[in-house]
Amino acid sequence: xxxxxxxxxxxxxxxxxxxxxxxxxxxxxTPKAVFDGRRAFLRAAAQAAAGAALLPTIAxxxxxxxxxxxxxxxxIPNLAKWSRSxxxxxxxxxxATTYNNFYEFGFDKDEPARFSRNFKPxxxxxxxxxxxxxxxxxxxxxxIRPHRLEExxxxxxxxxxWSMVVPWVGxxxxxxxxHFEPTANAKYVAFETLYRPSxxxxxxxxxxxxxxxxxxxxxxxxxxLSLLTVGMYGEWLPNQNGAPIRLMVPWKYGFKSIKSIxxxxxxxxxPLTSWSLSQPREYGFYANVNxxxxxxxxxxxxxxxxxxxxxxxxxxxxxxxGYAEDVAQLYAGMDLAKLY
Amino acid sequence: xxxxxxxxxxxWILPSSTDPPSRIANRIVNRIxxxxxxxxxxxxxxxxxxxxxxxxxxxxxxxxxxxxxGDWALRFLLIALAVTPVREAFGLAALxxxxxxxxxxxxxxxxxxxxxxxxxxxxxxxAEILKDILKxxxxxxxxxxxxxxxxxxxxxxxxxxxxxxxxxxxxxxxxAYAAGIGGVVHFYMMVKADVREPLLYGAILALLLGWRIxxxxxx
Numbered sequence: 183x184x185x186x187x188x189x190x191x192x193x194x195x196x197x198x199x200x201x202x203x204x205x206x207x208x209x210x211x212t213p214k215a216v217f218d219g220r221r222a223f224l225r226a227a228a229q230a231a232a233g234a235a236l237l238p239t240i241a242x243x244x245x246x247x248x249x250x251x252x253x254x255x256x257x258i259p260n261l262a263k264w265s266r267s268x269x270x271x272x273x274x275x276x277x278a279t280t281y282n283n284f285y286e287f288g289f290d291k292d293e294p295a296r297f298s299r300n301f302k303p304x305x306x307x308x309x310x311x312x313x314x315x316x317x318x319x320x321x322x323x324x325x326i327r328p329h330r331l332e333e334x335x336x337x338x339x340x341x342x343x344w345s346m347v348v349p350w351v352g353x354x355x356x357x358x359x360x361h362f363e364p365t366a367n368a369k370y371v372a373f374e375t376l377y378r379p380s381x382x383x384x385x386x387x388x389x390x391x392x393x394x395x396x397x398x399x400x401x402x403x404x405x406x407l408s409l410l411t412v413g414m415y416g417e418w419l420p421n422q423n424g425a426p427i428r429l430m431v432p433w434k435y436g437f438k439s440i441k442s443i444x445x446x447x448x449x450x451x452x453p454l455t456s457w458s459l460s461q462p463r464e465y466g467f468y469a470n471v472n473x474x475x476x477x478x479x480x481x482x483x484x485x486x487x488x489x490x491x492x493x494x495x496x497x498x499x500x501x502x503x504g505y506a507e508d509v510a511q512l513y514a515g516m517d518l519a520k521l522y
Numbered sequence: 523x524x525x526x527x528x529x530x531x532x533x534w535i536l537p538s539s540t541d542p543p544s545r546i547a548n549r550i551v552n553r554i555x556x557x558x559x560x561x562x563x564x565x566x567x568x569x570x571x572x573x574x575x576x577x578x579x580x581x582x583x584x585x586x587x588x589x590x591x592g593d594w595a596l597r598f599l600l601i602a603l604a605v606t607p608v609r610e611a612f613g614l615a616a617l618x619x620x621x622x623x624x625x626x627x628x629x630x631x632x633x634x635x636x637x638x639x640x641x642x643x644x645x646x647x648x649a650e651i652l653k654d655i656l657k658x659x660x661x662x663x664x665x666x667x668x669x670x671x672x673x674x675x676x677x678x679x680x681x682x683x684x685x686x687x688x689x690x691x692x693x694x695x696x697x698a699y700a701a702g703i704g705g706v707v708h709f710y711m712m713v714k715a716d717v718r719e720p721l722l723y724g725a726i727l728a729l730l731l732g733w734r735i736x737x738x739x740x741x
Contacts, residue, residue: 281581289716292580342714344582389715460715479658479711481650486643488581495645 257416258331258351267335268504273346275415277488282422283340284441285390286375286382293384294422301381303425303442312372312448315363322426326412328361329353333416334409339471339503341435343496345485350430351413356404359446364400368448372397372455373429376444390460396440397453397467398431399512407432407508411439433502433509435469466522470513471503475522551616559620563627566594567634584642591635596705598628600726603702607733622678625698629675636668660711667704670697699734702727 424441457465710720
C-alpha cells in the first residue's frame with residue numbers, strides 16, 4: 183500500500199511522445215522578449231556549503247550555476263527536454279510571475295512579486311526527517327547535483343478556477359526522495375515552507391497558520407509526474423514563484439504544489455495540511471483537479487486561462503487536469519467526491 | 523429672437539441680495555456641488571478606463587474588472603446609506619440632496635459589476651451562470667441584491683414618490699438596508715482568507731444601521 187511500483191507507468195512509456203488535443207503546442211512557447219521584463223536579483227551569491235554530501239557528486243554545469251544567486255536572463259544550461267510536454271501555449275512569463283498565490287509575501291495576487299525582493303533563496307538547506315534511512319540537513323546544491331535538470335511544460339490549475347501553462351525545470355520528485363531511503367512505514371511525505379517573517383512579510387499576518395504545510399501520499403510523490411521544481415522558463419525560480427525549490431504536482435490544484443521547501447518529513451499517518459486545516463470543507467487533502475466536484479463556492483467545471491482575450495469563453499477543466507492516464511489509477515476505488 | 527434681460531441674466535448667475543440664505547445655499551448645491559459630486563462619482567470608472575487603455579488589467583483582467591466594479595458598487599451603496607446618518611449627526615441638511623444621486627450611482631456600479639460577470643467572467647455562458655446563481659451562495663446573495671436595487675432605482679424620481687405615496691415609498695426603500703447587508707455578506711463569502719476588508723465594510727454598515735435603530739428607539 184505504501185508504494186505501488188507495479189501501478190506506475192514503465193519508464194519506457196513516458197519517452198513516447200503522444201500528442202493529445204489537450205497538449206500545449208511548441209509554437210506556444212513564450213517569446214524570448216518577455217524575459218527582458220524581469221527584475222534583476224541583486225543579491226550576491228552564496229557558495230555551496232561544503233558540508234558532507236551524502237549524495238553522489240556528479241556536477242553538471244547547470245548545478246554549479248545554482249550555487250550562485252539566480253540572475254535574470256541567465257538561462258540554466260544543459261536542460262533535458264521532457265518528451266511529453268503539454269502542447270498548450272505557455273503563459274506569458276510576465277503573467278506567470280506577477281499573478282501568484284504565495285501568502286507568505288501577501289494576500290493579493292500581485293503582492294508576491296512586489297514583496298519578495300528581499301527574500302534570500304541562497305544559501306538554502308532542506309531538513310529531511312521521519313521514516314527514512316538517510317535523514318539530515320541537505321544543501322540545495324547537493325540535493326539536485328546528482329540529477330540532470332529537465333524542462334517540462336505542465337498545465338497548472340489553481341483551485342480558484344484559473345490556470346496557466348508553464349515550462350518548469352526540475353527533477354522527478356521520486357528520484358530525489360529515493361536517495362533518502364524511505365522505509366516501509368513512510369506512507370506519506372510532508373513538506374514545509376520556510377518561516378522567515380523578516381523576509382516574508384505576509385507571515386506577519388496570521389490569516390493561515392505558519393509554516394505552510396503540504397503533503398502527498400507516498401505513491402503520489404513517487405509518480406513520475408511529480409516534479410521537484412527549481413526553475414521555470416529556462417531560468418532559476420523567481421522568489422515569487424517559490425524559489426529556490428518547490429513542488430509541481432500537475433494533476434492537483436495549485437495549493438498542493440508547495441513553495442520554498444525547507445523540510446521534508448516521511449510519515450506513517452496522513453499529515454495535516456494547511457488549507458485543509460484552515461477550511462476543511464473547501465480544501466481537501468487530495469485536491470485532485472476534478473471538474474465534477476465543485477468547490478463549495480464556485481464551479482470547477484471550467485477555468486480561465488491567464489492570457490485569454492478579455493472577451494472569451496472559459497476553458498473546460500479536465501479530470502486530473504488532463505493527466506488522468508498517468509494518475510487515475512492511484513485513486514482506483516476511491517470516492518473522489520468525498521476525498522476531494 | 524427675444525433678448526434675455528440683463529436683470530434676469532444676473533439673477534441667474536448671482537444670488538440677489540434679497541434671496542433668503544436657504545435659496546442661496548440651494549443654488550450653490552444645484553449649480554456647483556451637484557455637478558462636482560456627479561463627476562466625482564464617475565472617477566472610479568474613469569480610472570478603470572484609463573488603466574485599461576494604458577497598463578491593462580494585469581494577468582487576470584476579467585477578475586480584476588469584476589472585483590473593481592464590485593468594490594465600488596459596495597462602497598457607493600455604503601456611502602448612500604451613510605448620507606442620512608451623517609446629515610443628522612453633523613446637521614448638514616444639504617447632504618439630503620445627494621442621496622438619490624449616490625444611490626443611483628451604487629445601482630450603476632452594481633449593473634456594471636453584473637454586466638462584467640456575464641460578459642467578461644462567463645462570456646454569456648448562461649448555463650454556468652444559472653448554475654452559479656442557484657448553487658453558489660455568494661452569487662445567490664449578490665443576485666438578490668441586484669434584484670432588490672431595481673425597484674429602488676425605478677422609484678427614485680420625484681414623480682414616483684408622489685405616485686406611490688411617501689409612506690409606502692419610505693417602506694419600500696428600506697430595502698436599501700437589506701441590499702447593504704447582502705452586499706457585505708456577498709463580499710465576505712467570496713473572500714478566501716483575508717476577510718479584513720469585508721469586515722471593515724461590515725463594521726461601517728453596523729454603525730450606520732445602529733445609528734438608525736438608536737434614533738428610532740429614542741423617537
